[in-house]
Amino acid sequence: MRVSVTVNGQNYVREIEPRLLLVHFLRDELGLTGTHWGCDTSNCGVCVVQLDGVPVKSCTVLAVMADGHEVTTVEGLEKDGELDPVQQGFVQCHGLQCGFCTPGMLMTARWLLDRNPDPDEGEIREAISGQLCRCTGYENIVRSIRWAAEKEASV
Amino acid sequence: MQVPASFEYERAESVPHALELLERYGEDARLVAGGHSLIPMMKLRLAQPDALIDINGLAELSHLGVDGDTLVIGALVRHAALLADEVVGTYFPIFHEAERVIADPVVRNRGTVGGSLCQADPSEDLSAAFAAVRAEAVILGPGGSRTVPIREFHVGPYETVVEPGEILTELRVPIRPGAGSAYEKVERRVGDWPVAAAGAYLRLDGGVIAEAGIGLTAVGAEHFTAPDAEAYLIGKAAEEAVLREAARIAAESCEPQADQRGPVDYKRHLAGELTYRALSRAAERSGS
The missing domain is CATH 3.30.390.50 (CO dehydrogenase flavoprotein, C-terminal domain)
Structure with a gap:
C-alpha cells in the first residue's frame, strides 16, 4: 500500500507491504541507516526513533502506522551543520565505544532534555533504561547527557 | 530478520468503523494499537492474523479522567499517559507503582492499557492492579456495549471474554474516599516480567x-x-x-x-x- 511519511522534515511516498517494520522502512527504503536494527524484540533499544516527537522502538512499529505522521531519526538531530548538544555531549564525554546503541540513546536523550532540561543521574538512567549498551557501563552515557543539559542551560 | 507474515492492513477512522472492519474480516482479524505484544508474536508466527485493524488514531478511546465517582481509563491510553496522570496517582497509587515497573519508558510510550489486558498474559502487571481495585471493563460489539467485572474478564492464559467482533473500550474504577492502594513486584532485571x-x-x-x-x-x-x-x-x-x-x-x-x-x-x-x-x-x- 502507498504511504506518505515525513522523515526529518522531508516527505517520502513509497509503496510498501503492510508487514514492513518501520526500522526496515527507514534503513532499506529510505537509506537512513543511522537507525540501527538490533534484537527485533523491543528489548535492546538501538532502533529508537521519534514518532510524532515521542521515542518508540521502530522494530515493533509497522511502517504503515507512520503513514501521515512525522518520524525523526538520528540523521535529523543535526541543525544547520551543527551537531545537536546531545551528540556533542557523546563526543565530549566519550559516550560510546562501538556506537551500536548510540543512535537510539541520542533520540531518547533528546526527548528527555526536551521534557526535563535538568535531569539528575537517576532520571537519566530511568529514561534510557530500555536501551542496552555493552561498552560503556552507561557511566559515560549519563555524563554525556548531563554535559548536553549543562550546555543547553548555558546558552 | 524477524518479519510478520503477510496480512491486510486497515486503519479504523472511528469506533463504529473499527466494528465494521472487524465484522468484514471476521475471526482472523485482530485489532492493533501499541502492538508491543501482537507484533512480536506475529514475528514468531505465534499469531498470524489475516488482517490488522489499526485503532491508534481513535482519540475517543484515549480518554482518561474522573466521571463522578469513577476513574475512567480509555483502552487506548498509553502506559506512559497513565503513569504521568496526577489524578490517577492521587486516587490509585497502585497504578503508578505498577506502571513504573512495566517494561521501560520507550515501550510505555507505545503500549496501551487495553492492549495489555486483552493480551491476557498470565504474568501481566495491570491485570493484577485492576483486579485489586475491582475495575469494570466496558466492551463494545455490534449489539451495543456490555460491562464485565475485571475478575470475570480473563478466562485463561491469553484468553478474555472479548469476542471476535468486539472492542474493549474502557476500564472503570470506583473511587472510594479514604481508600489506599499499592503495588509490589520482584523482577529479575529492570523492565522484565x-x-x-x-x-x-x-x-x-x-x-x-x-x-x-x-x-x-x-x-x-x-x-x-x-x-x-x-x-x-x-x-x-x-x-x-x-x-x-x-x-x-x-x-x-x-x-x-x-x-x-x-x-x-x-x-x-x-x-x-x-x-x-x-x-x-x-x-x-x-x-x-
Whole structure:
C-alpha cells in the first residue's frame, strides 16, 4: 500500500507491504541507516526513533502506522551543520565505544532534555533504561547527557 | 530478520468503523494499537492474523479522567499517559507503582492499557492492579456495549471474554474516599516480567477493614485474585498480624509454575511477602 511519511522534515511516498517494520522502512527504503536494527524484540533499544516527537522502538512499529505522521531519526538531530548538544555531549564525554546503541540513546536523550532540561543521574538512567549498551557501563552515557543539559542551560 | 507474515492492513477512522472492519474480516482479524505484544508474536508466527485493524488514531478511546465517582481509563491510553496522570496517582497509587515497573519508558510510550489486558498474559502487571481495585471493563460489539467485572474478564492464559467482533473500550474504577492502594513486584532485571507481583487495595471504616482487594500476577492466581484472603481481612483491624495472615492465605491460594524465573516455593514465598508489603502500604495510605 502507498504511504506518505515525513522523515526529518522531508516527505517520502513509497509503496510498501503492510508487514514492513518501520526500522526496515527507514534503513532499506529510505537509506537512513543511522537507525540501527538490533534484537527485533523491543528489548535492546538501538532502533529508537521519534514518532510524532515521542521515542518508540521502530522494530515493533509497522511502517504503515507512520503513514501521515512525522518520524525523526538520528540523521535529523543535526541543525544547520551543527551537531545537536546531545551528540556533542557523546563526543565530549566519550559516550560510546562501538556506537551500536548510540543512535537510539541520542533520540531518547533528546526527548528527555526536551521534557526535563535538568535531569539528575537517576532520571537519566530511568529514561534510557530500555536501551542496552555493552561498552560503556552507561557511566559515560549519563555524563554525556548531563554535559548536553549543562550546555543547553548555558546558552 | 524477524518479519510478520503477510496480512491486510486497515486503519479504523472511528469506533463504529473499527466494528465494521472487524465484522468484514471476521475471526482472523485482530485489532492493533501499541502492538508491543501482537507484533512480536506475529514475528514468531505465534499469531498470524489475516488482517490488522489499526485503532491508534481513535482519540475517543484515549480518554482518561474522573466521571463522578469513577476513574475512567480509555483502552487506548498509553502506559506512559497513565503513569504521568496526577489524578490517577492521587486516587490509585497502585497504578503508578505498577506502571513504573512495566517494561521501560520507550515501550510505555507505545503500549496501551487495553492492549495489555486483552493480551491476557498470565504474568501481566495491570491485570493484577485492576483486579485489586475491582475495575469494570466496558466492551463494545455490534449489539451495543456490555460491562464485565475485571475478575470475570480473563478466562485463561491469553484468553478474555472479548469476542471476535468486539472492542474493549474502557476500564472503570470506583473511587472510594479514604481508600489506599499499592503495588509490589520482584523482577529479575529492570523492565522484565515479574517473578511475582502483588497489588493491594484497602478501605478502612471506623478503624477496621471495610473493603479489601488483592491482585496477584505470575503466580497462577485464578482471575489474578485471592478471594479467601480478601474475605479474611473484612472487619479486622489493619495490623501486622492480620495482614501477615491474609498474605499467608493469599500465597496458599496460588499455583505458581516453576520456570526460568524461579521454583514454585520461591514464587509462593514472594506471593506472600509481596502481598504483605502491598497490604501494609495500602493500609498506611488509607484514611481513618
